[in-house]
Amino acid sequence: MRRNLAALVLFCATAAVFAIVGADDPYRFFNWNVTYGDIYPLGVRQQGILINGQFPGPDIHSVTNDNLIINVFNSLDEPFLISWAGIQQRRNSFEDGVFGTTCPIPPGKNFTYILQVKDQIGSFYYFPSLGFHKAAGGFGGIRILSRPRIPVPFPDPAGDYTVLIGDWYKANHTDLKAQLDGGHKLPFPDGILINGRGSGGASFNVEQGKTYRLRICNVGLQNSLNFRIQNHKMQLVEVEGTHTLQTTYSSLDVHLGQCSSVLVTADQPAKDYYIVASSRFTAPQVLTTTAVLRYSNSAGSASGPLPGGPTIQVDWSLNQARSIRTNLTASGPRPNPQGSYHYGMINTTRTIRIANSAGQVNGKQRYAANSVSFVAPDTPMKIADYFKISGVFRVGSISDNPTGGGIYLDTSVMQADYRAFIEIVFQNDEDIIQSWHLDGYAFFVVGMDGGQWTPASRNEYNLRDAVFRCTTQVYPNSWTAIYMALDNVGMWNIRSEHWARQYLGQQFYLRVYTASTSLRDEYPIPKNAILCGRASGRSTRPL
Template sequence: MHSYKILTLITILTYSIFLLLPNVSLSSPIVSNHESPNANFQKKTGNQKTPILSNHNSPYTKQTGNENKLNLLDNDFPHTTFQKEEKKTGNKKADSHAFNIPPTSSISQKKAGNKNINGLTFNKPSPLSSFHRQAGNKNSKNLNIKVPKVPPFSPISLSNVSLYLPIIPGKDSQYENKHKKGNEKVYDLTISRGSNAPDGFKRDMFLINGQFPGPLIECNKGDTLVINVKNELDEDTTIHSHGMFQRGTPWYDGVPGQTQCGIPSKGSLTYKFKVEQSGTYWYHSHSRTQYIEGIIGPLIVHEPNDPYKNECDEEIIVILQDWYHTDAKTLLATFLSPASQGNEPSPDNGLINGHNSFNCSSASEGSDCVSNAPLAQFKFVKGKKYKLRIINASAFSAFIFSIDGHSMDVVEVEGMITRRHTVHRLPINIAQRYSVIVTADQPIDQYWMRAEMETSCFAVVSDDLNPLITAVVTYDTYNGSTDQGPSSKAWSDDVENCVDLKASDLKPYKNQKIPNPSKNFTIVINFQPDENDVVLGYINNSTYKIDTNDPTLIKVYNGVTQFSPNLNVFTVEKDEIVDLILLNQDAGEHPFHLHGHVFWCLGSGEDGTQPDYNSLNTKDPIQRDTATIPAGGWAILRFVSNNPGVWGFHCHIEWHVASGLVAQFVTQPDQIKRLNPPDEWKALCPNSFNSSNSSNSSNGPKSSDSYNSSNSPNRHNSSNGSNRPNNSHSPNSSNNSNRPNNYHSLNSPNSFYNTKSKKHGL
């Protein structure tokens, strides 16, 4: 009995000591900060599996110092994402989790068994070409993991070209919002100038963290994004998170002259905002022509309740864009001169995930150019399903996207989850985004991924432009020749040029009740020469003139209620249901994008048709943030003014933004003044607050009581000065006065700018 008491006492003391020890779980990973890129290894403790989470101290990531516990169950995915890979150790299997640790610059692509270097799989011939993410974690156990709040992905620089190894989960490993609501994701972006050769033609351009395109930013719906931007350029810059509502933080929308003054050279600004939506987005500079020069990157927001999450195994980001070999400032100076007659510069090439090849025999003498540069590469595994998040980050070009032999099911449009719609060739205009599900169900082989520029929308086409932009999709077990490229055949489906995918083909996953309008604005789009014979863009006969030192948002804080006509301001109050009747009096189509909101696309028509209010789709229209206004045609969009702020509304052809085809909505001005902007933002405009308002003496555009329009000449027919017919037909339409006839010819490209749409939208 005495021995039993002693044994009991020892047991109690041992248990008490154990309780006093730090929280230790045999199933918990060791969190370590390794400076070596080779830090991803598997540690074994007896027979326990102990994955090591490595947080590399990248100069482009920032730790917040706080940690969040994540409970990982089967089919869950942690904030810090990883790729699970089985490695044999004797007769036992050990887990290895690759955490996107940047390798040193000395690492080059080389054979290492199955082309796996430090746990990172490279695609040939260029490991730098795709935002291809592996799903994993299919056999994850119940782990109680401490994960520091750091950006989940780090950029990797290899031979001055961008390498991305981001991981997006598939059906067995979802990146879900399992952590505490309101978690912060922190990213550092350094904007600088450097040399790069995305298509083999080397030129000076802008880089983000030394790479192009910029690093992936991602988070969960409900998170707070913190983006620290440092400007190493010799000019001002901004970053616009394309499609983010910025509810409660309108000063972080990133538009110079509207929501902020620019970040000065060697200056910095932290953009911090709550993310209320989910879907496929991107970020870019909103300062003149800078995103043409390379300041772009993907922004992905994960939706934990995505109805399609169990229908894809992996996700791939595909960024399409046009590319110029001449500095954009030089091109803009020519475009904004009488010599151009309003004809936009033709691209020299196009890129997929920052890669393409170029025929250097057509390059100017003295150019640093290498022909047959590597194309973007994508790896498919037979039988797997892939969600492709497609982003058109062009300045001027619309594309038709396809993968030979593979059908695509559209499931998302700019944040709006849609019913499945199968296509072979997908038209995608500037700034639009689509998610499509593709099944790897074809014979083991290589296939072309195609992005066909819609040059029929261009005014002028460069003689050296190859409008077919390609990448290569290779099945993982393919062992044939790669010398000649794929032999696959393109789809032959007809797709109408310079317009969006048919509205009838895009239906929301869940129908919404569409409210009736309480206000409408008629917006007439046209181009005409100014007094210096420079062709500019006009909205209701007013061309936008930016005031970078006194943004509209600051004017509102200073009590301004009347704005210069050239600011093109429309004012809306709280919860008004606003119809925008856009009448395109121009012979080219225009992709119009609305910041801070999404809109329902109620109807549109091409040249020769008239808007008919009675034929609008108010039953199940798609909701998005960018819509193409057809050449000579019309569109009617509806949104709810429930987000206080100053929100841009503009054509997303970058050349047209610079030419003044821009308006802005001042939404709920009284509510704006109740929001408290940060001092760091105010400091960018030190002389603007409480400044004189004497220059703002006239009223901006007014809401109309009926659908009406003004005639404006066809800019293609400047020689005869003929007017287009009055194409406004609706109840209560009023008489319209003709506009001047002396318009110069200007061909507008197919370019459609989308920022974002929300599921139960604004």
């Protein structure tokens, strides 16, 4: 009976939007059941979040412009949401899967996400966005392949692997959440996982002489990680949907929330080799874990010392980040060079400066952007906006510039004009590395350096081949600048990927607004949308 009901719900949801999404583009259907289950990633039993019994969850394989129909049953005993890191939800922030835009799926209920990977390629991931669920699993890889007629700037690899790396705690996510709710910081993590397993647990099979693609995503909670393979080089070819200059590295820093694709050729004597992920900028405590690169004709187990990582110095990582550039001659999701969009020749109309900070509010630990520590309202802001429900949020509740004042609580929403071209500067005056993500968008990382940003810093910008991505790191006591075209109407989450900081307020929402009601600018609220808070009981039929 439940399967028949699920099929009916899925059919109705699909039919409801068939006229909106691209009817000529392929559909891919997924049925997911989200449950709790026992997992043992670091050798102790924990309560993990499983999708169809899997930890990590199943990969999503798709092609540019595919319509993804993902029916999610919440079999947990609490509300649940999945968000899609890097999937831009063109004109459709209602499907973004964060609380500012989407009502949670109640226990025992389902929701069908209807997404289109419009004009996108590349490597991304999904994750649970509510509470501290991310510390229990529920994440998995997303790959968007180019359409067959679009040339890719490297030969088809012999294999294509998702590699999810991230720091991990032995404590259940409920205990970690209780620490944060009690106003405390999180302790140092207990280990690092590769594809949900601790040291030596994951392996990747290769054949001698062949080349493989590894899609590496840092899905962790707190730490940047360095990734390397014993006796093997890695050729970087893509980051979050952008083909890059094919630079060769012996190790690669992957910061929180980021994804990178590398090509690895099995060109060494046939045996097993260590794959290593280790924490960055955490000395004297450094976490290290291993997986195995296993040759099909292996003559022996992995042995010898682990390949060494980079030094603790920030300059090494900063220089590597600057070396990651867009391949201007490669086609992206459309049959034209990626460099055909000359972002460096467009004048910005607004500069937004965002500074992260930590402090106490009412005796409890909080984190902030421009002194505002975000507090979720009782109704998702996007839904309140659609139904014109007053009192849920206030546009302009966060400043365009750091205030220099103490941290305070508010539901922070910043207004921005549709089709503007803007500059955002992330200023990090703390001694930690920070990582920022923008839902609904990718952006050009035009500059980063130590110290304070000033208008003169623009003289250092890369205005020709800066990498185009959706998550950027900001080094300790440093700044990072991005350019972004506001071409996607909606309410979009801008957040720290340091998950305890995000949970305790280091996020806000960008309301990209137009008075137009055309479907060319924004889709209406989905007919299957769950309504909650002050929107409960309303109709999703057109207003």
